Structures are given as structure tokens and as C-alpha cells.
Amino acid sequence: MQKFDKQAFIAEVKDNVKKLYRKNIEEADKQQIFQAVSYAVKDTIIDNWMMTQKEYEKQDPKYVYYMSMEFLMGRAMGNNLINLTEYDEVKEALDELGFDLNVIEDQEPDAALGNGGLGRLAACFLDSLATLNYAAYGCGIRYRYGMFKQKIEDGYQIEVPDNWLKNGNPFELRRPEYAKEVKFGGYVRVEYDEKNHRNNFIQEGYQSVRAVPFDIPIVGYNNGVVNTLRVWDAEAIVDFQLDSFNKGDYMNAVEQENLAKNIVEVLYPADEHYAGKELRLKQQYFFISASVQAAITKYKKKHSDIRKFYEKATFQLNDTHPTVAVAELMRILMDEEGLGWDEAWEVTTKTCAYTNHTIMAEALEKWPIELFSRLLPRIYQIIEEINRRFIEEIKAKYPGNQDKIRKMAIIYDGQVKMAHLAIAAGYSVNGVAVLHTEILKKQELKDFYEMMPEKFNNKTNGITQRRFLLHGNPLLAKWVTAHIGDGWITNLPEIHKMAVYVDDPKAQQEFMNIKYQNKVRLAKYIREHNGIEVDPRSIFDVQVKRLHEYKRQLMNILHVMYLYNQIKDHPEMDFYPRTFIFGAKAAAGYRRAKLTIKLINSVADVVNNDASINGKLKVVFIEDYRVSNAELIFAAADVSEQISTASKEASGTGNMKFMLNGAPTLGTMDGANVEIVQEVGKENAFIFGLTAQQVIDYENHGGYNPMDYFNNDQDIRRVLMQLINGEYAPDDTERFRDLYNSLLNTKSSDRADTYFILADFKSYAAAQREVEKAYRDEKGWARMAMLNMACSGKFTSDRTIQEYVDELWHLDKVIMPEK
Numbered sequence: 154m155q156k157f158d159k160q161a162f163i164a165e166v167k168d169n170v171k172k173l174y175r176k177n178i179e180e181a182d183k184q185q186i187f188q189a190v191s192y193a194v195k196d197t198i199i200d201n202w203m204m205t206q207k208e209y210e211k212q213d214p215k216y217v218y219y220m221s222m223e224f225l226m227g228r229a230m231g232n233n234l235i236n237l238t239e240y241d242e243v244k245e246a247l248d249e250l251g252f253d254l255n256v257i258e259d260q261e262p263d264a265a266l267g268n269g270g271l272g273r274l275a276a277c278f279l280d281s282l283a284t285l286n287y288a289a290y291g292c293g294i295r296y297r298y299g300m301f302k303q304k305i306e307d308g309y310q311i312e313v314p315d316n317w318l319k320n321g322n323p324f325e326l327r328r329p330e331y332a333k334e335v336k337f338g339g340y341v342r343v344e345y346d347e348k349n350h351r352n353n354f355i356q357e358g359y360q361s362v363r364a365v366p367f368d369i370p371i372v373g374y375n376n377g378v379v380n381t382l383r384v385w386d387a388e389a390i391v392d393f394q395l396d397s398f399n400k401g402d403y404m405n406a407v408e409q410e411n412l413a414k415n416i417v418e419v420l421y422p423a424d425e426h427y428a429g430k431e432l433r434l435k436q437q438y439f440f441i442s443a444s445v446q447a448a449i450t451k452y453k454k455k456h457s458d459i460r461k462f463y464e465k466a467t468f469q470l471n472d473t474h475p476t477v478a479v480a481e482l483m484r485i486l487m488d489e490e491g492l493g494w495d496e497a498w499e500v501t502t503k504t505c506a507y508t509n510h511t512i513m514a515e516a517l518e519k520w521p522i523e524l525f526s527r528l529l530p531r532i533y534q535i536i537e538e539i540n541r542r543f544i545e546e547i548k549a550k551y552p553g554n555q556d557k558i559r560k561m562a563i564i565y566d567g568q569v570k571m572a573h574l575a576i577a578a579g580y581s582v583n584g585v586a587v588l589h590t591e592i593l594k595k596q597e598l599k600d601f602y603e604m605m606p607e608k609f610n611n612k613t614n615g616i617t618q619r620r621f622l623l624h625g626n627p628l629l630a631k632w633v634t635a636h637i638g639d640g641w642i643t644n645l646p647e648i649h650k651m652a653v654y655v656d657d658p659k660a661q662q663e664f665m666n667i668k669y670q671n672k673v674r675l676a677k678y679i680r681e682h683n684g685i686e687v688d689p690r691s692i693f694d695v696q697v698k699r700l701h702e703y704k705r706q707l708m709n710i711l712h713v714m715y716l717y718n719q720i721k722d723h724p725e726m727d728f729y730p731r732t733f734i735f736g737a738k739a740a741a742g743y744r745r746a747k748l749t750i751k752l753i754n755s756v757a758d759v760v761n762n763d764a765s766i767n768g769k770l771k772v773v774f775i776e777d778y779r780v781s782n783a784e785l786i787f788a789a790a791d792v793s794e795q796i797s798t799a800s801k802e803a804s805g806t807g808n809m810k811f812m813l814n815g816a817p818t819l820g821t822m823d824g825a826n827v828e829i830v831q832e833v834g835k836e837n838a839f840i841f842g843l844t845a846q847q848v849i850d851y852e853n854h855g856g857y858n859p860m861d862y863f864n865n866d867q868d869i870r871r872v873l874m875q876l877i878n879g880e881y882a883p884d885d886t887e888r889f890r891d892l893y894n895s896l897l898n899t900k901s902s903d904r905a906d907t908y909f910i911l912a913d914f915k916s917y918a919a920a921q922r923e924v925e926k927a928y929r930d931e932k933g934w935a936r937m938a939m940l941n942m943a944c945s946g947k948f949t950s951d952r953t954i955q956e957y958v959d960e961l962w963h964l965d966k967v968i969m970p971e972k
């Protein structure tokens with residue numbers, strides 16, 4: 154690769170400022186500098202991008218199309234510099250110009266085209282695919298508004314639109330020459346084709362939208378590879394102009410204009426919860442139809458036999474959201490490419506694979522037949538036929554067993570079940586952690602597993618160390634590299650070489666000092682963004698993730714209330730200062746989640762302002778938790794809170810980011826926590842609570858009664874009473890009644906405390922005491938924290954991607970020519 158030329162870079166930045174803003178560099182503001190630097194970086198990227206695509210053309214590798222409604226990319230500029238290995242050089246160049254690269258980076262809005270774990274996983278996968286030299290496309294939607302920005306007003310969450318494109322996106326490239334037409338509605342006319350002796354299916358009376366791709370470069374680490382994230386924008390297909398006085402055409406034109414405008418307007422901000430909204434289905438079909446069409450077009454440029462499509466392409470479906478891809482591929486193969494059903498089915502089932510990300514029942518996508526068939530009439534016909542044949546298969550395997558059909562049919566009870574379609578039509582069904590996959594096989598998808606066990610497999614999630622250590626924690630990254638070299642950047646298991654230093658007092662000191670500096674950096678962020686003063690010498694105990702009952706932020710804050718009671722009762726008690734840090738967005742319509750945010754902030758108000766406790770306890774709710782501030786938070790954490798009700802968190806990926814940055818896990822045996830403990834040893838984690846099997850057994854036998862805990866445990870009773878006696882809501886004692894009810898009142902739902910908070914509370918509190926005890930032993934803590942970092946090698950997304958490639962996708966590694 155070309156060597157970085159500092160003076161040439163500076164000249165280009167100056168030139169960009171001039172061209173873009175008609176200003177000299179001294180006159181430019183920080184946003185303008187950000188744009189100018191980004192365009193200079195893009196210049197370098199473009200050369201590699203063109204070279205990569207030329208090489209792909211030449212070597213004709215198999216592609217993976219990662220189909221996802223969400224890509225939670227975060228900021229691009231810093232990460233691109235990291236992967237181009239030009240970060241330090243550009244930092245110097247900007248210093249020379251009198252700018253701080255970190256400050257310039259803060260000018261970039263996060264690309265928040267995702268809700269949480271599922272969307273961020275997609276982003277990590279793209280980074281790993283490019284770094285490992287695999288040909289890949291991310292396929293998604295260019296939402297005008299991404300995940301809402303969160304403001305906290307009077308302790309309550311307020312959602313503010315995320316106008317992330319307002320200053321333009323310097324890294325994207327509009328590609329109108331690759332636009333595709335996507336059709337909605339109308340009806341299907343069947344016409345007998347005399348010549349070919351078959352029926353033709355012709356969609357008529359439809360509305361259409363022009364899908365225009367925007368390409369975003371995905372830079373591999375130090376390998377010259379640049380892959381593409383292709384996000385689709387929608388435009389009206391007809392120019393909005395009246396060339397006829399026909400009123401019907403006019404209204405039709407207006408409607409098509411509106412359809413286009415609405416489709417890509419906004420990301421649906423729901424996590425693990427599904428509401429059958431028509432616009433959501435439109436979004437799904439819109440980006441899937443465009444992406445599948447584009448994949449076929451690309452294949453046909455080089456290949457003539459469409460029946461071998463699967464040799465050059467595989468579609469990974471990120472949850473059920475993109476599952477219409479199955480039927481869209483069938484449609485194109487049959488209606489446009491002329492294949493018969495069986496031929497088309499063979500191609501489709503060798504192309505599509507499905508990843509499941511949750512066992513939460515409320516997340517399962519089902520569409521009413523009426524809505525589905527009206528919006529996608531031809532696609533619905535195809536799904537009907539897939540369903541008919543699938544039911545025949547079930548009957549053949551389980552003769553006379555109506556129950557199996559009821560439980561497994563793709564269309565049943567007036568609904569189209571997307572997970573069933575994905576399983577029936579995919580060559581693979583995978584879970585995202587060992588425990589999760591086992592639960593899928595034994596519980597949630599038991600019938601499907603019994604019928605087709607060969608499809609089921611596990612791919613434990615991972616994260617990219619390039620963003621979450623090299624970029625997010627430069628101090629630690631440099632320190633690790635100074636000890637063991639930089640091999641870990643592309644081969645994370647090498648970080649285990651740090652294990653030889655865990656008992657070395659000098660290394661322990663240095664490690665703790667780096668952690669301290671990162672805590673100072675976060676304390677500064679908190680001071681500037683929350684106006685709260687926190688002590689970087691206190692234990693930073695962190696829970697950051699979407700707000701959901703199963704993740705049990707409520708248990709965490711109830712425990713804080715319990716600690717506060719103890720400190721007030723026993724002021725003389727020796728208590729190691731603790732800062733509890735929360736960050737979480739609640740879905741806009743999720744009442745209980747939003748009330749939990751209010752409770753956290755109410756507890757914070759009381760605790761943080763009680764001078765009598767000498768700052769022993771602080772509670773901070775970080776506003777607008779997102780990828781960019783997450784990088785600061787992981788680097789500064791002492792304790793990683795991973796406290797979901799066992800069996801509910803499919804994997805978790807935040808847990809891995811904390812571990813990589815040397816924060817031990819305080820958690821349940823859930824999701825990937827199980828594998829984290831396996832890697833680092835249970836003596837280097839703080840594990841508590843019911844096991845997944847215990848939770849499942851309770852659920853199956855309706856045998857848990859939270860009143861037992863309320864009646865028999867004074868500490869628990871006291872904390873719960875404080876929810877309804879105005880302790881944290883003097884102006885409205887009823888404010889937190891719903892949270893109280895959720896734990897105790899069987900009338901508020903059919904069962905109380907569905908997430909076993911009271912059952913786990915005391916073992917959680919005990920584990921928290923163990924944390925404090927361990928932290929007091931400074932050397933012991935340094936050892937434990939360093940061991941966590943050293944044992945995090947398994948959790949790189951490079952490993953996850955390599956497993957997908959070896960076991961499912963069978964991609965070819967593309968070798969880049971030396972430059």
C-alpha cells in the first residue's frame with residue numbers, strides 16, 4: 154500500500170476546505186474540517202475500493218449478501234483511518250494544522266441505522282469480512298432518520314428525530330445507474346404461455362418505487378480490501394409532472410410519490426418487540442427486492458446458468474426481517490428467469506440461511522394474510538405454494554399428526570409466520586451462542602429441529618477488536634502492542650500472550666493506571682454531558698444496553714436502593730465508593746421501560762445529592778447511549794453488568810466488549826456469558842442467579858411466587874415499599890406503582906415478576922459484595938481484569954465470520970495484488 158504523505162494530505166485538506174466552503178483553513182469551523190478530512194480519507198479509500206472490485210471481477214469469488222434491516226455503524230472517519238493504518242499519521246497532520254483529531258471526530262454523527270445488538274453485530278461482521286479478504290455486500294435501507302436521539306428531561310426519556318444526513322454523508326456514493334424497480338399491490342394475472350407450455354404470472358395495477366443504491370465503503374484492516382455496504386433509497390418512479398389531464402393518473406402519481414417518500418423515512422425503533430405495521434413490511438420487501446435483483450444482475454454479468462446461482466452467492470438473513478428474500482428469489486427465478494418450481498426451489502434453498510437472535514415470543518414476526526396478500530400478491534402466492542408443499546412434507550413424516558401442522562405451518566390461523574418460512578426455505582438455521590442454540594433446539598424450535606436437525610447450528614457472536622480496542626481504547630491498545638506486538642489486531646487470540654504479565658506488579662500498575670486514565674476521560678464526558686461529578690477512583694459499575702424488562706435494569710437500580718438503605722442505616726460501615734452507570738434507550742411505546750429510566754434518574758437525584766453519604770454512591774444515567782460514546786464507556790468500565798434472566802438473552806455482545814477492555818463480568822449464566830466464564834474461569838467472574846434450566850422449569854410449571862420473597866425478606870420488602878411510598882417520588886407517590894405491580898401483582902399480568910427479579914435479588918446482592926471484596930484487593934483485581942482481556946480471544950467477530958465461512962458460506966479468500 155501507498156505510504157502516507159503528510160504534506161500531500163495537508164494540502165488536500167486545505168484544498169477541500171476551499172472547494173467545499175470557499176474558505177481558507179483558518180476560517181473553517183470544526184464541522185467543515187471534519188468534512189474536508191473525510192473527503193481526503195475517501196480519496197484514499199476510493200482507489201482501494203476500485204482495485205478491490207476489479208480484483209473481485211477477475212477472481213470471480215463467491216459473495217455473501219448480509220441482508221439486514223439494521224446496520225449500527227457508528228462513526229466512520231476514525232474507524233476508516235484505523236483500518237487504513239493512517240490514524241496516528243492523520244492525527245499528527247491535524248496537530249500541525251492546529252486541530253485535535255478527537256475533537257474533529259466528535260463532529261461526525263453516528264450512523265445509527267439500527268436498534269441494538271442485532272444491528273451492531275451486522276456492523277462488526279462487515280468489518281471482519283473485509284479484514285479477512287472475503288467478498289461481501291451488506292444490504293440494507295438508507296433511513297433518512299436513524300435510531301432516535303434520547304434526551305432526558307425531568308428524568309424522563311424524550312425521543313428526538315435523528316437527522317443524521319443534515320450535513321451530508323461524506324463517505325457514501327449514490328449509484329443511480331444501479332437503480333431497480335420495486336412493485337407493490339395490484340393483482341396477478343395468469344396467462345397461459347403457448348410457446349413454453351406454462352403459466353405466466355403478470356402483476357398488474359401495481360404501484361412502484363425506484364430503489365436507488367447508496368454505497369458505503371467498508372475498509373478492511375491493512376489489507377487493501379474495501380467492501381460495500383449498499384443501502385437503498387426510495388424515489389418516485391414517475392417524474393412528478395402532469396402530462397395528461399387524467400385525474401386518475403394524477404392521483405396515482407401523487408400516491409407513488411408518497412409511497413417512495415414514506416418507505417425509507419425512519420428506522421422502526423423497537424427491540425425484541427414486533428407490531429405488524431404495514432410500512433414495516435413495505436420496508437422489508439423494498440430493500441429485499443432491490444438487493445435480490447441486484448445480486449441476480451451481478452451474477453448474470455459473468456454467468457449464464459442461473460441454476461448455479463448458489464455457487465457464487467449466499468444470502469444470510471439477519472433475523473426474520475429479510476425473510477421475504479426467499480419468495481422474491483423464487484419469483485425472479487420462475488417469473489423472470491423461466492425456471493420451473495423444483496429448479497427454483499433447489500437454488501433458493503441452497504442460497505438462503507437464517508440467523509435467529511431471540512427467543513422472546515413477542516419478537517416473532519407474523520403478518521395477517523389480508524395485509525400481506527394485498528401488498529405483495531405474487532409473493533403471497535409463492536408462499537402459499539411453499540406452505541402447501543411444506544405441509545405435505547410434514548404429513549409424510551408425521552402421518553395423521555394435525556398438531557405438527559398447527560405448530561409448524563408457514564401460514565396458519567390467518568397469519569404468515571416468517572420464522573417458519575425462513576426455516577423451511579433455508580439451508581441453515583443458527584443461534585448466536587451455545588446456550589441459545591440449545592434452547593432453540595430443545596424448546597422454541599423443537600419441532601423443526603426434530604424434522605430437520607441437519608439445518609441447525611451455532612455461531613457464537615463476536616465483536617471487532619479494531620473498533621472496540623484499537624480505536625476505542627488507544628492507551629490500552631498501545632500498551633498491549635508494546636508487550637506482545639500488534640498481531641492481536643487481526644488475530645485476537647494472540648492477546649492471550651498478555652497472561653504472562655498478570656502477576657507482574659509493574660504490568661498490574663500500568664494496566665490499572667490506563668484504566669484510571671480512561672475513567673478520567675469518561676468522568677470528563679459525564680461532567681460535560683450530565684453535569685454530574687464522579688470520582689474516577691470509585692468502582693465504575695456499568696450496565697449499557699437497550700432497556701428491556703428481561704435485561705433487568707430494574708434489578709440493578711433496586712439493588713442501588715438497597716445499598717443506599719444500608720449506607721444510611723450504617724454510616725460507619727466500610728463501603729468502597731461505587732459509581733453505577735446506566736445507558737439505555739427504551740422503545741418509545743414501552744411504558745414500563747420508560748418508567749424504569751425515570752426511576753433510575755430519580756434514585757440518582759436523591760443519592761447524588763445526599764451529602765451525608767460522602768459521595769460513596771453515585772448513579773449516572775448517560776443520555777443517548779450509542780456506538781460513539783459506548784467506545785468511551787467500555788474502556789472505562791471496572792464491572793460489566795450482564796444480568797438478564799437466564800435463558801432470555803440470546804448472546805449479548807456488550808459483555809464481550811467489556812471483557813476485551815478488562816472488565817470482569819457480573820452476570821447470570823445466560824447467552825454468551827456462559828462461554829465467557831468458560832474462557833476466563835469462574836473465579837474471574839461474578840456469577841449468580843437461577844440457571845436457564847431452572848427458569849424454564851419454573852415457567853413450564855408455573856411454580857414461582859414472588860410473594861414468598863416479599864414476605865420473608867425484610868430488605869426486599871423495604872425496597873419494594875419505597876417504590877410506592879414516595880421515597881423517590883415525593884410529588885407523586887403513585888408514580889412507580891406499575892413497577893411495584895410488575896413484581897408482585899398477579900392482576901397486572903397473568904404472572905408477577907416474569908423476569909425473576911426477586912428470586913435472583915439476594916444472590917445478585919451477594920455477588921455484588923464479592924465484587925467489592927475483590928476490588929479492595931488491588932493486585933488481585935488487576936490480575937482478574939487483565940485475565941479477562943487476555944482470555945477474550947474467542948470473542949472476535951473474525952472467529953465468528955471464519956466459522957460462517959467454513960461451515961456455511963464456503964467463500965473464497967480474495968488475494969489483493971501487492972502495490
Ligand code: 26M
Nearest residue numbers: 270271421423425427510585802803804805806
Ligand atoms: C421488530 C419489529 C419491528 C421493529 C423492530 C423489530 C426488531 C428489531 C430488532 C426486533 C428485534 C430486534 O433485535 C433483536 C436483537 O437485537 N437481538 C439481539 O441480537 C444480538 C445479536 O445476535 C444478541 O447478542 C442479543 O442477545 C439479542 O437480544
